[in-house]
Amino acid sequence: MGYQFITADSVPHALELLERYGRDARVICGGTDLMVRLHLKRLPECVFINIRNLEELRYIREEDGMVCIGAGTTLSTLENSLLLLGKAPALFQAAQVFADPNVRHSATVGGNIGNASPSADSAPPLLAFDGQVVVARKDGRRLLPIREFFTGVGRTALEPGELVTEVRFKPNPDSAFVKVGLRNAMAISVVNIAASVDLAQDGTMKDVRIAVGAVAPTPVRAVCAENCLRGRRPEEAVIRQAMDAIQTDIKPITDVRASERYRRIVAENMMRRVVLKACRICENEGGAGR
Amino acid sequence: MIKKGTGMACMFYPNGSTGKANPAGAFIKINHDGTAVLNIGATDIGQGSNTCMAQIAAQEMGLKLSQVRVVTGDTELTPYDAGTGACRVTYIAGNAVQKTARKAKRLLLDAAARKMGLIHSGQLVIEEGEIFLRYWPAKRMTIAEAATYSERILGQPIIAVDSYSPATMPLEEESGQGMPFEVSIYATQIAEVEVDTDTGEVKVTKLVAVHDCGKMLNPMLVEGQIEGGVVTGIGYGLYEQIIEDPVEGGIRNPSLATYQIPTSLDVPEDMVIDCVEIPEEKGPYGAKGVSEPTCNPTAPAIINAIYNATGVRIRDLPATREKVLFALRELERKEEG
Numbered sequence: 001m002g003y004q005f006i007t008a009d010s011v012p013h014a015l016e017l018l019e020r021y022g023r024d025a026r027v028i029c030g031g032t033d034l035m036v037r038l039h040l041k042r043l044p045e046c047v048f049i050n051i052r053n054l055e056e057l058r059y060i061r062e063e064d065g066m067v068c069i070g071a072g073t074t075l076s077t078l079e080n081s082l083l084l085l086g087k088a089p090a091l092f093q094a095a096q097v098f099a100d101p102n103v104r105h106s107a108t109v110g111g112n113i114g115n116a117s118p119s120a121d122s123a124p125p126l127l128a129f130d131g132q133v134v135v136a137r138k139d140g141r142r143l144l145p146i147r148e149f150f151t152g153v154g155r156t157a158l159e160p161g162e163l164v165t166e167v168r169f170k171p172n173p174d175s176a177f178v179k180v181g182l183r184n185a186m187a188i189s190v191v192n193i194a195a196s197v198d199l200a201q202d203g204t205m206k207d208v209r210i211a212v213g214a215v216a217p218t219p220v221r222a223v224c225a226e227n228c229l230r231g232r233r234p235e236e237a238v239i240r241q242a243m244d245a246i247q248t249d250i251k252p253i254t255d256v257r258a259s260e261r262y263r264r265i266v267a268e269n270m271m272r273r274v275v276l277k278a279c280r281i282c283e284n285e286g287g288a289g290r
Numbered sequence: 291m292i293k294k295g296t297g298m299a300c301m302f303y304p305n306g307s308t309g310k311a312n313p314a315g316a317f318i319k320i321n322h323d324g325t326a327v328l329n330i331g332a333t334d335i336g337q338g339s340n341t342c343m344a345q346i347a348a349q350e351m352g353l354k355l356s357q358v359r360v361v362t363g364d365t366e367l368t369p370y371d372a373g374t375g376a377c378r379v380t381y382i383a384g385n386a387v388q389k390t391a392r393k394a395k396r397l398l399l400d401a402a403a404r405k406m407g408l409i410h411s412g413q414l415v416i417e418e419g420e421i422f423l424r425y426w427p428a429k430r431m432t433i434a435e436a437a438t439y440s441e442r443i444l445g446q447p448i449i450a451v452d453s454y455s456p457a458t459m460p461l462e463e464e465s466g467q468g469m470p471f472e473v474s475i476y477a478t479q480i481a482e483v484e485v486d487t488d489t490g491e492v493k494v495t496k497l498v499a500v501h502d503c504g505k506m507l508n509p510m511l512v513e514g515q516i517e518g519g520v521v522t523g524i525g526y527g528l529y530e531q532i533i534e535d536p537v538e539g540g541i542r543n544p545s546l547a548t549y550q551i552p553t554s555l556d557v558p559e560d561m562v563i564d565c566v567e568i569p570e571e572k573g574p575y576g577a578k579g580v581s582e583p584t585c586n587p588t589a590p591a592i593i594n595a596i597y598n599a600t601g602v603r604i605r606d607l608p609a610t611r612e613k614v615l616f617a618l619r620e621l622e623r624k625e626e627g
């Protein structure tokens with residue numbers, strides 16, 4: 001079969017092509033994951049359905065209190081969005097430390113979750129906001145909670161013929177993101193983590209959602225840690241408990257970037273950092289994820 | 291928590307090896323229009339030696355820099371050279387260029403003296419493309435005129451060849467004692483770091499590098515060399531490592547995606563670079579090399595700064611985030627008893 005490359009001129013056209021080519025079709029947007037795999041000869045032959053030119057998939061807007069982001073929106077658009085800066089700092093911050101300016105101009109949100117890497121930097125914020133993925137196919141569309149989207153390393157709940165057109169979530173200004181890689185740019189996360197807290201007047205965390213990446217086959221919610229924090233104040237003893245609890249939420253492996261042990265220690269420490277950051281409590285400034 | 295510390299390291303580095311012959315050669319030709327062509331074996335690999343060699347030739351022959359064309363990097367055209375390495379280009383090839391340019395200048399001055407009707411050229415000065423009498427500057431001619439006169443009237447084209455090799459001094463066989471190098475380069479660097487005790491990240495916040503490379507022939511090139519060396523040193527100290535696969539054999543990070551070199555966000559914004567210029571009498575215009583060892587003091591200065599900040603002594607490089615974090619944990623454990 002070889003590789004074929006077809007550029008879609010509209011979303012309906014893309015959906016039609018996706019249906020026509022079924023399992024042989026492969027959506028390509030920014031190409032920052034796919035081109036690397038192509039060059040490494042780690043990509044099965046396929047028909048590329050190119051959606052890069054679809055302006056209709058490039059937007060950030062607010063609808064009924066939800067932030068809606070088109071799947072073709074680049075990471076550099078995210079890091080320049082005043083809307084995200086004000087209302088969803090966790091995602092804004094993730095975009096800021098993503099790869100480097102060059103890659104950010106091409107890489108897209110749809111591609112980042114579509115690639116389903118455990119270390120995808122946009123995933124923890126989207127999980128912490130309990131977001132939804134808008135999935136379209138030729139004969140309709142469905143809303144998928146982002147929590148059900150990732151099913152394994154490089155695997156998603158998408159069926160053949162389906163396209164992600166949008167991610168949407170209820171934003172929260174009391175949110176934050178921290179990334180630890182091996183250096184400060186062009187780094188794949190060794191641990192990335194996002195938190196979104198609903199703070200009561202008295203500083204109690206009415207609700208808290210934490211999501212962490214690169215420490216399990218998919219980005220995960222740190223449910224046990226959340227349970228330790230919910231309904232309490234971000235005090236040292238409380239956070240200590242949550243730090244212990246996050247160990248049961250994660251299942252890191254050792255790879256060429258970091259050992260399991262390093263990931264465990266850092267996940268714990270960064271959980272503290274990200275929760276304090278989301279609560280706007282200044283920890284000792286600086287270090288990773290600034 | 292962020293812990294801050296400062297560390298220092300010094301180095302000296304040999305320049306111009308004398309153990310065996312270490313030559314560089316140069317050809318110079320001066321054209322009728324007063325421009326010169328300099329052929330040298332030393333190859334510019336980006337460090338700017340073409341500029342520097344042209345500067346030496348221009349200075350010596352009283353030409354403008356723009357009047358010297360450098361031919362290099364082609365073994366068919368250029369004389370032999372032992373290579374661009376070991377900081378030897380400025381020192382060794384620079385000496386060869388200076389010696390050769392001096393010969394060409396002598397020919398020019400002799401021709402000018404003849405043309406001016408002088409008995410010898412002792413009182414002639416050559417500057418900015420012109421030759422004149424020191425005590426009677428109005429008495430002058432251009433280099434172009436002198437070169438043309440020399441070739442057309444005296445039958446002596448202005449061509450010169452010379453080379454330089456440090457005097458070889460074999461080491462004493464039994465003791466290994468002797469002078470294996472002609473000169474030494476010196477430097478001190480001070481690093482200021484912030485260690486993030488939650489991740490093991492070491493951020494170099496400031497780096498001061500002070501080097502002695504003799505007289506700086508081109509301060510901008512010297513600064514560029516030191517900056518580049520410091521960044522390389524940061525890579526050596528904190529990032530770069532080859533990870534072997536103990537089971538399968540082979541290298542697990544054989545690409546720049548996994549072999550980490552520092553990015554622009556990993557080098558200090560605050561880098562202070564300075565030189566103590568102590569002219570080296572054996573070098574061209576007092577210069578020695580600068581390049582290669584610029585990275586030498588960086589890693590030890592950073593490692594000392596980590597120690598100063600945290601009490602953790604890293605003994606095998608690089609001091610990756612993981613290594614530093616584990617060492618911090620180990621230290622904590624010991625301190626708790």
Ligand SMILES: Cc1cc2nc3c(=O)[nH]c(=O)nc-3n(C[C@H](O)[C@H](O)[C@H](O)COP(=O)(O)OP(=O)(O)OC[C@H]3O[C@@H](n4cnc5c(N)ncnc54)[C@H](O)[C@@H]3O)c2cc1C
Pocket residue numbers: 026027028029030031032033034035036071072097098099100103106107108109110111112113114115119120121122158162163164165186187188189
């Ligand atoms: C040098 C470099 C550095 C990087 N650094 C980072 C980093 O710091 N953090 C990080 O998270 N990632 C990083 N990446 C990975 C990559 O840039 C991101 O995953 C990026 O978001 C992918 O987007 P894309 O549009 O380029 O995807 P593409 O390569 O076009 O596609 C990626 C995958 O998603 C699928 N896909 C794309 N769009 C859709 C859609 N609308 N619907 C369904 N499926 C879709 C494709 O079929 C494919 O499987 C880096 C990559 C490189 C090359």
